[in-house]
Amino acid sequence: MGAFGLAGAALIGCADDDEPGSDGTATPGGNGTAAAGTAPNGPVSGGRFRGTEAGDPTSLDPMVSGSVSTKSIAAHVYSRLMRIDTAEDADPFDRLPTGDLAESVESDDGQHWTVKLRPGVKFHNIAPVSGRELTSEDVLFSYQRLSAPQSPNSTQLGSVVDVQAVDNYTLTFTLDAPSPEFHELLADGNLLYVQPVEADGGFDPVVQTIGTGPWILREYVPSSKLTFDKHPEYFVEGLPYMDGIDEAIIPEDANVKAQFEAGNVDFASISAEDLLDMQQRFPGGTWLPGTGNGMAWIAFSGKDMSPDAVWRDERFRQGVSMSVDRAALLDFAGNASRLLDAGFDFTTLTRWNNIPEPCAFGPRFWLDPQSEGQGPSSTYFQYNPDEARKMYEAVGVGQQPIPYMYTDRYGDVFTKVVEATGGMLTDAGLVVEQQFQDYNSVYITNTFVGNFHGVVYGLESQLTPGGYAERFFGQDPANHGRVHEPEMEEMLVAQRTELDPDARTEILYNMQRRQGEMMYYIPAQSTSSTQWSGYSSRVRGLRRTRGYGAGTDVFANVWLSA
Template sequence: MNAQKRCLLVRLLLAGAGILLAQLPGLAAAQEKPVAGGTLNMLVQPEPPSLMLGLNQLGPTQFAASKIYQSLLTYGPDLKPLPSLASAWTISPDGLTYTFVLHKNVKWHDGKPFTSADVVFSADKFLREVHPRLRALMNQRVESVKADGDDKVVFRLKEAFHPFIYAFEVSTMPMVPKHIYDGTDYRINPANNTPIGTGPFKLKEWKRGAYIHLVKNPDYFKPGLPYLEEIYLRVIPDAASRAVAFERGTVDVLRGGDVENFEVRRLQKLPNVGVTTAGWEMFSPNLWLQMNLRKAPFDKKEVRQAILHAMDRNFVVKNIFFNVGKVATGPISSATLYYDKNVPAYPYDMAKAKKMLADAGVKPGDYTIKVLPIPYGSVWDRLGEYTKQQLEQLGFKVTIEATDPGGWAKKVSDFDFDLTMNFLYQYADPAIGVTRNYVSTNIIKGTPFGNNHGYSNPEVDRLLGAAPLLKGADARQRMYSEAQRILVDEVAVGYLVEMQYATLYRTKVHNLVTTGIGLNETLDNVWIAK
């Protein structure tokens, strides 16, 4: 399914949920002349634990830090690559060599020049060590990264790997300054608190619990940009208060998830308010229960299968996400390449779930399960409570662990959990966004976005490793289909919801969503009508 069809499908689904869809903010402004200046007020929730995008890829960090950091490419709504720090690129006929020509006169926020040496350091040293998604990709696929002069970088692959072109999105391969990080302990470098990027906005102030204040980078390499003078990312913990802030005009934009889905239908009817579901084409987030497979009773496949049968996923979509989303069937979202719907099904059946536990010789009353909800607001609290309720119906003893985003990330990173919820972005191709969650080589402490549940199956490792190397799409589909069948049968994680989002905005804000990464863009061409 191409990007236009995917976008149409999402629009039809959301229209059915009562969400009216406006024209893209970027298209609405096509006939108007941009105006420089102004302040854009947005929300960031929950407050990110860090703005150092190379070290932390939580959703709020990606959103906030993508105005500070950049990568070599960005991607259109059709997921075709577009220039960012690279002005041009070529791929050799054999698919082994990717050559990027960098924009000239790019500077870091401290005034130092950005060169090919920074790209080599970022991709081949810094991110290869600390970034879970890119680390796996670099170690498995990339033979070398070398500079060719100050303005050219050459990536040489071990073998042809067609999804590699998607690896240059900003949260996957953010550029970090070599002169600040080389030779240091990356994780405790003081610069992590005062991030230095090449982006159109610089960090001026972070008042914890109140706002993150970004200001215009006067040395930005794109002439005349950014249009905005400053951006405030305001921290408002309560969803109802965030809705009020938008209603009163305190904030200009609501990202998907900033308010309850039922509020979207009310707020979009306000005067001079637009809504769009565009900007998620690259991500297609897939939500699931993450069970620690190292711990009993989750080490038994039958237990995981029983738990999935005990979760009424239609109820979750309808009553927790208010129909903004659809039931997930497996590890690959239906809007992503190589999706296969022909996998084992787990209809809601509490009686069957209880019988499966009994047949497996598992006595639920012998176990106390700690449920660790993802700490992103009330919808996640409700999902945690619902999960607790369903597990208790199975006979387990259940407690809820409450934590903040930083605490949640540390617990998941350290494998210190029983059962949690997580959602991962798919990044256009399963080789980039999906494989990392299931291959045994990515069971590594230190990140919440790898194979933290400890799933290991040599056949899945083989299938996911070999599929992207095949030349034909049909051959790749066969391998990915088999991997999906195994993963769903074994309930590597408990697939729940294909998440969908709507963005609300004041119609005076133009060019807000123009690419496939939406509000995770730099926003360098956003402007506000006077």
């Protein structure tokens, strides 16, 4: 593999958790988690993995849809220039990006980058692409689609000012300034999935997928199933091991769990409440903690939508934060006390999210809001409903109803936490009108991008540290609360180009301090508590990634025992 770095040294784009014992890696024994097994003779080929998907995608095209399901499917069939270098029993936040389609990604100054592609990479053998070799023109075409104004993630690569295809295997990227996160952007499962140029008129990527990834989408039946077959000419020799993946579309967590218990599927998302029982009942299974780097948040409609709303006053927003009992929610959603007592030593059982950085990133990017480092604004993270009531009274809330919106697409536990948080706001004196929204027709297409009046409890896509900052405070079209404050924007711009890791960390810490003081958003707890994935006893070679790249980063390496 070629070099990936700045003047020969890798740019640091992902978090190493430098606290002793805080890596969050699942190991056998002490934390009660079964490690992924390895047969004496190593991986074997064949068989089909039986998975599940929570719902239908809004589109099969990741360049036009921000849907979780869309990105999950994309990670199976498309490749990126880089990916996360996963390994068994490794914390994905301790792993750096490595090459996917790229053989090397190099720069002398952090601003001008040269990308060399692997030669001989073949697209899926589906007309009109018909298994031809990938070239730099396909990458350029895909970048142009991603950066188009209608793309939901166009601003995430806003620092790129020019891309050129130099020859069939070489591209140059020119940024507006040196970037500490360029590798991370190329590996991000939200962004640059490489599609063939034939997607411009030769076939419709909204309803058909043709990529270079390890899996070919053979069939999609809405509300029923997704069927993937292995790509026989995948560019990584020997991978994937399995013949295919069959995913049943099952929206209800309870139904997924029942199918897992019956032996009909190999995977189920397991709530922390059920984890200890499931571990005892299925001793041969593998139980892996989720990466949890999604960000749950409470947002307030922006000035353009609600110019005279009571939440224009920071005292109201501070009161909302103080109405939320974060420790109780960790116990409620993450079963934290019981799991800690049972020996599950996983740091996010006790961590609280901050904004713009989730706790899963660890101290390289995340500032612990319970620490002295948070400064005076740590007060607003503490549960204090009496003080919250005083703040509500001071701004004249009265009995004014507050619309409180959410969707159920993110699972039963998420919904329960949303509703419990709404109850806490009510207990602190607000008149909360809980309003459920359909994910596809309302939430992701309108509310998520700031078109709402009231308060919304949402879940963020899994982004890079800089990506979160852009999403919450930049020109990102999905800046949910449309927060554009000069002090935050100044720090946002500064962190984009700061190549010194310690200096950049301090900028991100200062963003979290200022955000904590003003509470433009309320950091919520749904994804800071541990999420667990259960796998049947025949599944081997498991590892974890971050973001949406599991289709390639994880399942290309999975194999099935006899």
